[in-house]
Amino acid sequence: MEILNDEKKYNYGGFWVRFVASIIDSIVIYIIHSISALVFFGTMFPMPQDPESMQLEYFFSGQYMGYSIFSLLLDVVYYAGMQSSSKQATIGKMAFDLKVVRTDGSRITFLRGVGRYFSKIVSAIILMIGYIMAAFDSRKQALHDKIADTMVIYEK
Numbered sequence: 554m555e556i557l558n559d560e561k562k563y564n565y566g567g568f569w570v571r572f573v574a575s576i577i578d579s580i581v582i583y584i585i586h587s588i589s590a591l592v593f594f595g596t597m598f599p600m601p602q603d604p605e606s607m608q609l610e611y612f613f614s615g616q617y618m619g620y621s622i623f624s625l626l627l628d629v630v631y632y633a634g635m636q637s638s639s640k641q642a643t644i645g646k647m648a649f650d651l652k653v654v655r656t657d658g659s660r661i662t663f664l665r666g667v668g669r670y671f672s673k674i675v676s677a678i679i680l681m682i683g684y685i686m687a688a689f690d691s692r693k694q695a696l697h698d699k700i701a702d703t704m705v706i707y708e709k
Contacts, residue, residue, distance in 0.1 A: 566705035586627065637660065676695055
């Protein structure tokens with residue numbers, strides 16, 4: 554009996570191209586955060602420059618906590634929103650014609666993108682081994698990709 558292989562062939566985005574794409578995304582996010590800090594605090598650097606002002610009360614102040622929550626939401630909306638959009642990629646991934654898809658090749662939902670974003674914490678917290686996994690996996694999946702049932706492929 555012959556077994557048919559229905560699995561599609563993809564050109565997977567490897568570790569290094571994804572690494573460089575993440576650097577581009579970090580620059581984009583930095584610019585977005587700098588502009589939002591300018592709006593919230595009147596400066597692009599919301600941390601107090603005076604060491605005496607760097608007290609625990611500052612970090613629990615309403616303004617700083619509000620900004621922290623806003624910043625987290627910006628990140629989530631950027632990553633999950635861009636990856637679940639029709640482009641299926643962040644600006645960094647678009648620079649290399651990469652896109653994020655489910656393992657069956659379909660587009661991810663916004664909620665799956667949110668899950669993928671937060672599962673990156675697991676990839677990072679174990680000495681970045683979750684990210685390094687992408688270099689050795691046959692489908693170039695990092696740990697957060699496996700958790701979210703996603704993969705990064707080159708657009709055809």
